[in-house]
Amino acid sequence: MVLLEHKVSRFCKSPFGRRLVTGSSTAPLHNFRSKILAFAADLQVKLRITDLKKCFDLIRYVNRAFSEMVVEIDYPMSRWGSPAAEEYFDYTLNLLDMLNLINAAVLRLRHSRISVPHTLKLITGYHPQEPMYKILERISGKTMSESESPNSEKESMVVHGLAIAGDVGVLSLGFALSCLCSERRIYLETRESIVSRCGYDDSVVKGLDMRFGENGDGVMEEVKEVNAAVEGISSCVEKLEMGLRVMEKGIEAIEKEADCLFSETFAARNKLLDRYRDELSKK
Numbered sequence: 001m002v003l004l005e006h007k008v009s010r011f012c013k014s015p016f017g018r019r020l021v022t023g024s025s026t027a028p029l030h031n032f033r034s035k036i037l038a039f040a041a042d043l044q045v046k047l048r049i050t051d052l053k054k055c056f057d058l059i060r061y062v063n064r065a066f067s068e069m070v071v072e073i074d075y076p077m078s079r080w081g082s083p084a085a086e087e088y089f090d091y092t093l094n095l096l097d098m099l100n101l102i103n104a105a106v107l108r109l110r111h112s113r114i115s116v117p118h119t120l121k122l123i124t125g126y127h128p129q130e131p132m133y134k135i136l137e138r139i140s141g142k143t144m145s146e147s148e149s150p151n152s153e154k155e156s157m158v159v160h161g162l163a164i165a166g167d168v169g170v171l172s173l174g175f176a177l178s179c180l181c182s183e184r185r186i187y188l189e190t191r192e193s194i195v196s197r198c199g200y201d202d203s204v205v206k207g208l209d210m211r212f213g214e215n216g217d218g219v220m221e222e223v224k225e226v227n228a229a230v231e232g233i234s235s236c237v238e239k240l241e242m243g244l245r246v247m248e249k250g251i252e253a254i255e256k257e258a259d260c261l262f263s264e265t266f267a268a269r270n271k272l273l274d275r276y277r278d279e280l281s282k283k
Contacts, residue, residue, distance in 0.1 A: 029157045032069045033204060036062055036168060040207040045175070047220045049250025052179055055172040056257040058208075059095070062165045069161055075154040077272055084155050085272065087162040092269045094166060098173040099262045105180035106255050109247075164204055167194050171205065175212040180254070184218025222247045 039061050045051050070076065080088070174190025191213070194205055226247060229240035 026153065026157055028069045028072045029161060031072075032065050032161055033164060035065045036164065036204050037207050040204070040211060043208075043211045045211050047179060047218070049179075049220055049222050049247065049254065052176045052250075052254055053257055055176045056261055058172050059169050059261065062168050066161050066165050070158065073154050073157060075158060078275065080158060081152075081155050084158040084162070085276075087159045087166075088272065089269065091162050091166040091169065092265045095169050095173070095265050096262060098170065098177065099258045099265075102173060102177050102180060102258050103255065103262075105177055106251055106258070109180055110251055167205060168208065170194060171208050171212065176254070178218050179220050182219045182223055187212060187218060222250060 039058060043054060043058065045054050077088075170190060171194060175187050178184055178187035178190070191205075191209055222243060226240065226243045229243055
């Protein structure tokens with residue numbers, strides 16, 4: 001995975017994506033939201049590396065639910081207009097950017113694990129290269145006034161569904177990143193960037209925050225265990241080695257999930273880009 005120079009601040013996007021779409025024919029969109037809320041209600045995430053995989057599971061679940069909605073309303077990607085396409089490109093680029101940040105945190109955490117004598121200092125001292133709030137300030141992309149408005153109810157549902165998926169993705173990966181960095185402030189600022197747009201009363205945001213926001217100081221149990229072992233390394237060598245092995249397995253799992261989701265998202269973007277290139281070449 002290559003670290004991008006993209007500004008991750010495209011998460012705050014068009015106000016249309018946060019506008020409530022109503023009407024009896026929008027039942028598929030409401031079902032989509034209901035599925036996310038039901039998944040969130042069963043989500044149990046603790047400050048353990050192994051639990052961070054659930055953040056990736058959530059994003060994949062949302063992507064599947066969104067695909068099912070698109071099939072249900074019979075509005076495949078080949079028929080999307082500019083608003084839906086732009087929303088999709090913004091959503092997937094945001095995921096790629098967040099995944100790159102997570103990959104950077106994983107590499108730093110792995111370096112800390114290898115540098116046992118300095119583990120305590122390195123693990124608790126990592127911060128992104130620039131403050132997270134600076135990154136989040138750039139997640140502002142286009143406003144709807146700069147592009148076309150959806151010209152059909154199906155288009156509106158797709159745009160709205162992608163906006164919901166984007167919020168879920170940002171919140172989930174923001175939580176994973178804050179845990180990997182042992183910096184709860186990252187999650188709080190990620191949540192604030194979403195709440196400032198769609199409000200905390202949004203049921204999806206509120207439901208997920210109830211799961212992610214209850215995790216104390218944001219420092220993973222494995223990190224606490226390793227740090228405690230480092231402090232008493234002379235008498236806790238065995239405990240330290242066990243903690244490092246558990247951490248390595250967790251790091252490998254998260255790295256695998258991040259790389260896999262990155263590849264899936266990148267491939268999906270290229271598929272839509274190829275369609276547009278084919279259409280342009282025929283004109």
